[in-house]
Amino acid sequence: MITLKNIEKVYQTKTIETVALHNVNLHIPKGEFVSVMGPSGCGKSTLLNIMGLLDEPTNGIVEIDGLPISRYKDKELAHIRNQKLGFVFQSYHLINDLSVLDNVELPLLYRTGVSAAETRRLALTALEKVGLSARTKHYPTQLSGGQRQRVAIARALIGQPEIILADEPTGNLDSVMGEEIMNILLNLNRHDGTTIVMVTHDENMAQKTERLIRFFDGQQVSDAKTTAFDYQKV
Amino acid sequence: MIRHLFKLIWNRKRSNFLLITEIFFCFLVLFAVLSLIVYNVRNYNKPLGFEHENVWLLSMRPDTDSTALNRQTLEQIMQRAKGFQEIESMALTNSNAPFAFSQMNNQLSYGEKMIMANEYLVQDDFDKVMRMQVSHGRWFGQQDNASHHYPIVINRAMQQQLFEGEDPLGKLLHRNDSSNYQVVGVVEHYRPSSEYTAEEPGFFNRIQLPRDEKDFYGELLIKVKPGMGVEFEEKMVKELSGIGKGWTMEVTTLEKMRQNKAKVAKVPMIALTIICVFLILNVALGLFGVLWYNISRRNSEIGLRRAVGAASSQVYRQFIGEVLVLATFGLVLGVAFAIQFPLLQVFEVESTVYLIALGIAIGLIYLLAIGCAFYPSRQAAAIHPAMALHEE
Ligand SMILES: Nc1ncnc2c1ncn2[C@@H]1O[C@H](COP(=O)(O)OP(=O)(O)O)[C@@H](O)[C@H]1O
Numbered sequence: 001m002i003t004l005k006n007i008e009k010v011y012q013t014k015t016i017e018t019v020a021l022h023n024v025n026l027h028i029p030k031g032e033f034v035s036v037m038g039p040s041g042c043g044k045s046t047l048l049n050i051m052g053l054l055d056e057p058t059n060g061i062v063e064i065d066g067l068p069i070s071r072y073k074d075k076e077l078a079h080i081r082n083q084k085l086g087f088v089f090q091s092y093h094l095i096n097d098l099s100v101l102d103n104v105e106l107p108l109l110y111r112t113g114v115s116a117a118e119t120r121r122l123a124l125t126a127l128e129k130v131g132l133s134a135r136t137k138h139y140p141t142q143l144s145g146g147q148r149q150r151v152a153i154a155r156a157l158i159g160q161p162e163i164i165l166a167d168e169p170t171g172n173l174d175s176v177m178g179e180e181i182m183n184i185l186l187n188l189n190r191h192d193g194t195t196i197v198m199v200t201h202d203e204n205m206a207q208k209t210e211r212l213i214r215f216f217d218g219q220q221v222s223d224a225k226t227t228a229f230d231y232q233k234v
Numbered sequence: 235m236i237r238h239l240f241k242l243i244w245n246r247k248r249s250n251f252l253l254i255t256e257i258f259f260c261f262l263v264l265f266a267v268l269s270l271i272v273y274n275v276r277n278y279n280k281p282l283g284f285e286h287e288n289v290w291l292l293s294m295r296p297d298t299d300s301t302a303l304n305r306q307t308l309e310q311i312m313q314r315a316k317g318f319q320e321i322e323s324m325a326l327t328n329s330n331a332p333f334a335f336s337q338m339n340n341q342l343s344y345g346e347k348m349i350m351a352n353e354y355l356v357q358d359d360f361d362k363v364m365r366m367q368v369s370h371g372r373w374f375g376q377q378d379n380a381s382h383h384y385p386i387v388i389n390r391a392m393q394q395q396l397f398e399g400e401d402p403l404g405k406l407l408h409r410n411d412s413s414n415y416q417v418v419g420v421v422e423h424y425r426p427s428s429e430y431t432a433e434e435p436g437f438f439n440r441i442q443l444p445r446d447e448k449d450f451y452g453e454l455l456i457k458v459k460p461g462m463g464v465e466f467e468e469k470m471v472k473e474l475s476g477i478g479k480g481w482t483m484e485v486t487t488l489e490k491m492r493q494n495k496a497k498v499a500k501v502p503m504i505a506l507t508i509i510c511v512f513l514i515l516n517v518a519l520g521l522f523g524v525l526w527y528n529i530s531r532r533n534s535e536i537g538l539r540r541a542v543g544a545a546s547s548q549v550y551r552q553f554i555g556e557v558l559v560l561a562t563f564g565l566v567l568g569v570a571f572a573i574q575f576p577l578l579q580v581f582e583v584e585s586t587v588y589l590i591a592l593g594i595a596i597g598l599i600y601l602l603a604i605g606c607a608f609y610p611s612r613q614a615a616a617i618h619p620a621m622a623l624h625e626e
């Protein structure tokens with residue numbers, strides 16, 4: 001589903017040059033739930049941004065669904081993000097001036113040929129999936145952190161993307177709420193076959209996914225199936 | 235997407251309130267100034283109803299209080315003036331000559347109907363001096379000497395208000411002192427006040443020196459042959475002053491008087507336009523500032539939209555669109571207010587004037603909005619999504 005070949009990312013500022021990623025090679029097959037761990041500043045977000053076509057690698061090749069992404073126009077990249085990718089962020093990135101329902105509908109506004117009624121229906125279905133059917137008319141500021149993240153997940157899945165990229169989705173939540181979010185993601189992966197790449201600091205969460213990749217200083221240091229994987233497949 | 239923008243602006247109405255109010259006031263001021271300009275320009279483009287080229291106005295002030303004596307001297311002066319080769323025609327007039335700063339009106343009635351109309355007292359040759367075109371009936375003259383009524387020529391504006399479909403010729407009008415006037419002719423237009431003034435109902439009444447014994451008229455309109463200048467003016471004044479010894483005589487051209495009148499209309503128009511431009515600049519700077527400031531506040535939103543599938547150009551269009559929607563809110567309020575002027579007929583101005591001003595003002599506000607949004611929107615579109623979404 002996602003393949004990274006010899007990915008190099010260097011941030012160049014006036015005074016310093018930061019190597020955020022160095023020689024990263026990864027293949028994430030369809031339907032896999034992968035977690036990424038590593039200390040702060042080791043390049044996890046940069047990795048997700050490159051997979052999510054929000055940032056370009058300095059060197060190397062990104063392939064989504066077997067399609068090498070290079071020299072794509074901004075419009076084409078936006079189109080791929082809209083069709084194939086869903087994002088979940090640590091700080092939710094909800095638009096506070098829009099209701100829960102309007103926030104969830106957002107990705108479909110950038111998709112042509114979906115009627116307003118269909119968009120509404122899909123948004124309600126997505127909210128049902130994350131258990132927020134009763135909060136559609138609320139505004140983000142009226143919700144708890146866990147509820148906000150559920151809205152963000154509903155927004156990520158309304159377009160039925162093949163891949164969801166989650167950057168520390170439980171980072172701002174207590175363990176109970178974190179657990180809820182994790183279960184929703186696990187469900188998505190198991191029932192809908194969505195490929196998920198999740199950055200986390202929580203070892204327990206990571207162990208619930210199939211595969212765990214560890215980063216240090218911009219480089220992969222380990223990549224292994226988890227116990228959950230063995231358990232799951234038995 | 236448009237619905238989405240309206241929703242977004244509507245939900246942000248609290249923070250957008252100031253901008254909407256600014257646009258609202260900006261629109262109203264623009265509308266007011268444009269109404270004035272459109273009104274003036276439309277009047278300017280209408281016919282005056284006379285030709286003022288080569289017409290001079292000789293103003294004479296006698297030095298005695300004896301009307302009889304003054305009339306005698308005036309008679310001699312006019313006799314002498316008629317002798318000049320350079321003069322084509324001339325006519326005495328009341329002080330409300332074309333482009334003069336003087337008005338006179340009278341209330342006349344026809345049957346049940348009353349009208350307040352400008353009265354222009356002129357001698358028979360006025361129509362030749364001013365090249366008046368009588369479209370219906372005739373101008374007055376010697377043939378009216380025997381009439382029991384005052385023969386008058388009215389303008390179309392007066393005819394429409396007083397007679398509507400009826401033929402006005404021969405109709406009798408009354409003044410409250412029970413004098414009777416009889417309509418003998420109609421002219422299409424007569425707008426002597428200024429090129430920028432709307433046509434008002436008015437009528438010409440006849441100066442008949444032999445009959446009006448107690449009256450003295452010191453304003454003489456003179457049509458000179460083309461090409462006459464200061465030289466002839468000096469010669470004429472010198473000779474006429476020889477007859478009216480001690481009289482003050484001043485000559486001015488109607489062209490000069492026209493320019494003076496135009497200035498009176500233009501100065502407030504220009505002053506208001508300048509004030510308006512400053513106001514708009516102010517609003518524009520404010521609008522630009524707020525939009526600019528909003529971009530940094532909306533970093534997260536911009537990044538998010540890019541992530542869920544908005545291309546950079548769509549972010550650009552969204553920001554422009556938002557400002558247009560914002561302007562639309564201000565305009566809806568503004569138009570609701572402005573439309574009262576033609577609806578309630580607050581001033582006696584044609585509705586068309588308001589509608590044109592309304593259209594131009596709306597266009598200008600949208601242009602202003604786009605102009606202010608252009609650069610901030612481009613800036614918003616240029617924000618790198620990964621940067622915008624970056625979190626520590
Ligand atoms: N836009 C940027 N400009 C310069 N340096 C950056 C930028 N984004 C990230 N970095 C640097 O790249 C490295 C990796 O950052 P990041 O991927 O955010 O780490 P993580 O998500 O693992 O905490 C860090 O050293 C960070 O300071």
Ligand SMILES: [Mg+2]
Nearest residue numbers: 044045046167
């Ligand atoms: Mg990070």
